[in-house]
Amino acid sequence: MKLVFLGTSGSTPTKERGLTSVALQFDGNVFLFDCPEGTQRQMMKSKTSYMKINHVFISHFHADHFLGLPGLLATMAIHGRTNDLNIFGPKGIEKKIKDLIKLSEFKLSFEIKAQEIKKGIIVKENNYSITAFPLKHEIECHGFVFKEKDKEGEFNRAKAEALKIPAGPLYSKLAEGKKIKFEGKTFSPEQVMDYSKARKGRKISIVFDTLANNSYLKQIEESDILVHESSFLEEKKARALETLHSYAKQVGALAEKAKVKKLYLIHLSPRIKEIERIENEARMEFAESFVAKDLDSIEIMQN
Ligand SMILES: [Zn+2]
Numbered sequence: 349m350k351l352v353f354l355g356t357s358g359s360t361p362t363k364e365r366g367l368t369s370v371a372l373q374f375d376g377n378v379f380l381f382d383c384p385e386g387t388q389r390q391m392m393k394s395k396t397s398y399m400k401i402n403h404v405f406i407s408h409f410h411a412d413h414f415l416g417l418p419g420l421l422a423t424m425a426i427h428g429r430t431n432d433l434n435i436f437g438p439k440g441i442e443k444k445i446k447d448l449i450k451l452s453e454f455k456l457s458f459e460i461k462a463q464e465i466k467k468g469i470i471v472k473e474n475n476y477s478i479t480a481f482p483l484k485h486e487i488e489c490h491g492f493v494f495k496e497k498d499k500e501g502e503f504n505r506a507k508a509e510a511l512k513i514p515a516g517p518l519y520s521k522l523a524e525g526k527k528i529k530f531e532g533k534t535f536s537p538e539q540v541m542d543y544s545k546a547r548k549g550r551k552i553s554i555v556f557d558t559l560a561n562n563s564y565l566k567q568i569e570e571s572d573i574l575v576h577e578s579s580f581l582e583e584k585k586a587r588a589l590e591t592l593h594s595y596a597k598q599v600g601a602l603a604e605k606a607k608v609k610k611l612y613l614i615h616l617s618p619r620i621k622e623i624e625r626i627e628n629e630a631r632m633e634f635a636e637s638f639v640a641k642d643l644d645s646i647e648i649m650q651n
């Protein structure tokens with residue numbers, strides 16, 4: 349599992365930083381969170397394959413978060429993509445995409461499945477799920493949690509063989525925690541599972557534009573990685589409150605409260621020249637705080 353910061357600037361790009369976008373690589377897939385202008389080149393530079401993107405999440409419709417979408421779709425079409433693409437976004441996402449495509453006059457070679465984000469689980473697969481939660485911003489905006497499924501234990505084949513259970517679908521059922529019947533006898537998962545091998549699935553929370561607040565504390569709790577916007581320093585607190593953005597100290601405090609393992613700050617105001625100040629301010633509240641740079645990538649090891 350790898351997290352790549354494609355861009356880390358808020359509202360406008362700078363010479364050093366592209367607009368905020370995050371890619372998560374997991375199990376051969378790429379999940380793209382926000383797609384501002386410049387995203388494609390950052391993907392190329394970071395060797396993130398856009399052909400492996402099956403899910404795009406758009407947090408909100410401010411220009412610095414989604415205007416790279418038509419370009420990305422056009423590139424996918426030029427390269428002959430045929431797989432469906434799931435795009436999740438705020439209310440009206442389907443029309444927005446249609447308008448963008450119409451505006452840019454290109455033909456899609458694949459189908460787009462646009463879905464409006466509702467609070468709760470929006471993607472659920474065997475080995476992971478993605479949950480959305482509302483943020484506090486000028487317009488409808490969501491944060492996301494990527495959660496790998498917890499592993500309850502490991503199937504012990506030797507034990508199953510000793511019980512003379514034949515290999516095959518019965519093994520899968522036991523591994524899934526179901527009781528089975530074989531030759532008149534009932535077997536329960538406890539007889540074949542090694543629960544000492546249990547481990548928690550990795551949890552990555554990504555919080556875009558918002559005034560940092562407790563309303564989503566539960567959702568981000570105990571994340572292995574929390575990625576959070578931090579547009580300002582505390583000295584611009586009034587501005588943060590007014591524009592519904594966060595400042596570093598507040599985000600650090602939230603990370604501490606949520607007991608996350610590591611915090612990465614993104615969406616920095618282009619006006620802040622001394623980036624260390626943001627990191628230091630967050631670290632006063634939470635030691636494991638880092639300002640993300642463009643193209644930084646983090647391997648997230650299994651727990
Ligand atoms: Zn923004």
Ligand SMILES: [Zn+2]
Nearest residue numbers: 408410485557
């Ligand atoms: Zn915004």
